Amino acid sequence: MKTLIKNGTIVTAGDTYKGDILINGEVIQTIGKDLDVEGAEVIDATGMYLMPGGVDAHTHLEMPFMGSTASDDFYTGQRGAAFGGTTTHIDFALMPQGGTLKQGIQNWHEKAKGKTVIDYGFHGALTSPSPEAIQEIPSLVEEGVTSLKIFLAYKGVFMVSDEEFYKALEKARDAGMLVMTHAENGDAIAEIMKKLLDEGKTEPRYHLDAHPAILEAEATGRAVSLAGQTGAPLYVVHVSCEDAAKQIEMGRNKGFKIMGETCTQYMHIFEDDMKVPGHEGAKWACSPAVRTPKDAEYLYRSLQNSTLQVVSTDHAVFWYEGGKDGRQGGKELGKGDFTKIPNGIPGIEDRLYINWDAMVNTGKITENRFVALMSTNPAKIFGLYPKKGTIAVGSDADIVFFDPKKEHTVSASTHHCNIDYNAYEGRKVKGMPVKTMLRGKLIVDNGKFLGEKGSGQFLRRKTNNPVL
Numbered sequence: 001m002k003t004l005i006k007n008g009t010i011v012t013a014g015d016t017y018k019g020d021i022l023i024n025g026e027v028i029q030t031i032g033k034d035l036d037v038e039g040a041e042v043i044d045a046t047g048m049y050l051m052p053g054g055v056d057a058h059t060h061l062e063m064p065f066m067g068s069t070a071s072d073d074f075y076t077g078q079r080g081a082a083f084g085g086t087t088t089h090i091d092f093a094l095m096p097q098g099g100t101l102k103q104g105i106q107n108w109h110e111k112a113k114g115k116t117v118i119d120y121g122f123h124g125a126l127t128s129p130s131p132e133a134i135q136e137i138p139s140l141v142e143e144g145v146t147s148l149k150i151f152l153a154y155k156g157v158f159m160v161s162d163e164e165f166y167k168a169l170e171k172a173r174d175a176g177m178l179v180m181t182h183a184e185n186g187d188a189i190a191e192i193m194k195k196l197l198d199e200g201k202t203e204p205r206y207h208l209d210a211h212p213a214i215l216e217a218e219a220t221g222r223a224v225s226l227a228g229q230t231g232a233p234l235y236v237v238h239v240s241c242e243d244a245a246k247q248i249e250m251g252r253n254k255g256f257k258i259m260g261e262t263c264t265q266y267m268h269i270f271e272d273d274m275k276v277p278g279h280e281g282a283k284w285a286c287s288p289a290v291r292t293p294k295d296a297e298y299l300y301r302s303l304q305n306s307t308l309q310v311v312s313t314d315h316a317v318f319w320y321e322g323g324k325d326g327r328q329g330g331k332e333l334g335k336g337d338f339t340k341i342p343n344g345i346p347g348i349e350d351r352l353y354i355n356w357d358a359m360v361n362t363g364k365i366t367e368n369r370f371v372a373l374m375s376t377n378p379a380k381i382f383g384l385y386p387k388k389g390t391i392a393v394g395s396d397a398d399i400v401f402f403d404p405k406k407e408h409t410v411s412a413s414t415h416h417c418n419i420d421y422n423a424y425e426g427r428k429v430k431g432m433p434v435k436t437m438l439r440g441k442l443i444v445d446n447g448k449f450l451g452e453k454g455s456g457q458f459l460r461r462k463t464n465n466p467v468l
């Protein structure tokens with residue numbers, strides 16, 4: 001089956017040009033001018049930007065966490081992603097407490113089974129860092145899992161010691177894997193939380209006081225130094241603030257193999273959004289916490305100058321009003337005690353249009369850098385390129401038809417994820433994905449979902465990937 005996309009403007013990380021794309025089955029066969037192919041189904045893309053499908057490198061579907069489970073499963077979360085122009089994501093497979101890394105991967109395969117509608121991979125997560133688990137790290141490569149998240153935060157739950165972190169860095173380095181770290185000082189945060197609660201400070205806004213930028217910067221600097229000492233590559237997840245980005249800059253200037261991402265929320269949601277009366281601020285309780293517009297400006301600069309290479313979402317969704325109508329408990333679990341609010345924020349569906357509007361429409365980021373941040377760089381860093389992350393001959397035909405003129409008001413009443421609020425409610429954006437193609441098949445077409453449950457493919461990823 002051949003499909004010919006005509007008259008679009010192709011946007012890759014390197015170029016913007018008018019061209020036609022011929023797809024043969026699941027892959028791109030030819031890119032050229034004025035192509036004419038007998039028997040091919042023709043899709044007219046006049047007025048559209050044709051970009052590689054989004055690659056979201058940081059998601060948590062159906063994740064058990066803080067007394068709840070994320071409400072988006074592999075069907076609803078991936079369906080939302082598809083509407084938003086994302087065709088690949090990498091989810092964190094948390095190992096069971098006291099169990100093995102491979103059990104985590106198996107559990108996540110079970111969650112995904114029969115539900116997937118876009119392509120996906122897994123990161124390991126060293127959430128129970130026994131000596132046996134550290135020994136087990138290299139065996140993840142056999143599972144097609146070549147990156148591993150390690151937490152310096154969430155004391156008593158996922159947090160590891162510096163010794164465990166250091167040993168894991170060495171193991172991962174020798175196996176050609178990439179360590180990813182959640183960098184916050186979990187010990188200090190636990191102390192601050194106790195003190196705030198003792199003082200009767202229980203509302204969601206105190207989440208901000210418990211997660212100050214300086215403790216993110218401290219842990220980022222520590223992680224960068226330990227990685228630099230071992231020579232292991234390191235990718236810092238969800239960088240939220242200037243002070244943490246500066247630690248990454250420091251490591252890169254020393255020649256360490258350090259990379260990092262920020263997430264949509266850190267450029268669009270700020271401390272003042274959380275400082276609202278009542279429980280509403282809980283919607284934006286995530287770790288690290290949201291920061292200030294000044295931090296966001298620094299993050300934009302860091303994305304421009306390659307201190308940071310990726311924008312992800314950290315999509316981890318918990319009902320605002322859970323515990324009723326068959327729903328899991330959600331953000332209401334933290335009423336009267338902010339430390340019990342399940343941490344996380346939605347975004348898998350919103351990432352491309354929110355950031356296009358804020359980055360490309362304002363001239364802060366070129367459309368090519370946008371493609372690099374949203375698709376090409378995560379595909380390269382996590383071993384999926386050039387199958388994913390670009391529009392090129394031989395690549396999977398994962399293509400977003402993006403209408404730069406289409407306007408939209410973001411709302412939970414129209415989004416497609418399984419969550420009762422939208423973190424960006426009411427924002428007006430210009431530029432929307434209108435068709436999403438996965439491996440040559442349209443899975444979203446002008447508001448209609450055409451994906452089939454179980455059609456998403458698990459992606460086995462390469463080792464020894466480039467440090468960008």
Ligand code: URP
Nearest residue numbers: 182286287314316343344
């Ligand atoms: O608040 C967050 N970030 N929730 C998801 C888990 C994590 O730390 O990434």
Ligand code: ZN
Nearest residue numbers: 182237238287
């Ligand atoms: Zn994290």
Ligand code: ZN
Nearest residue numbers: 058060314316
């Ligand atoms: Zn996360």
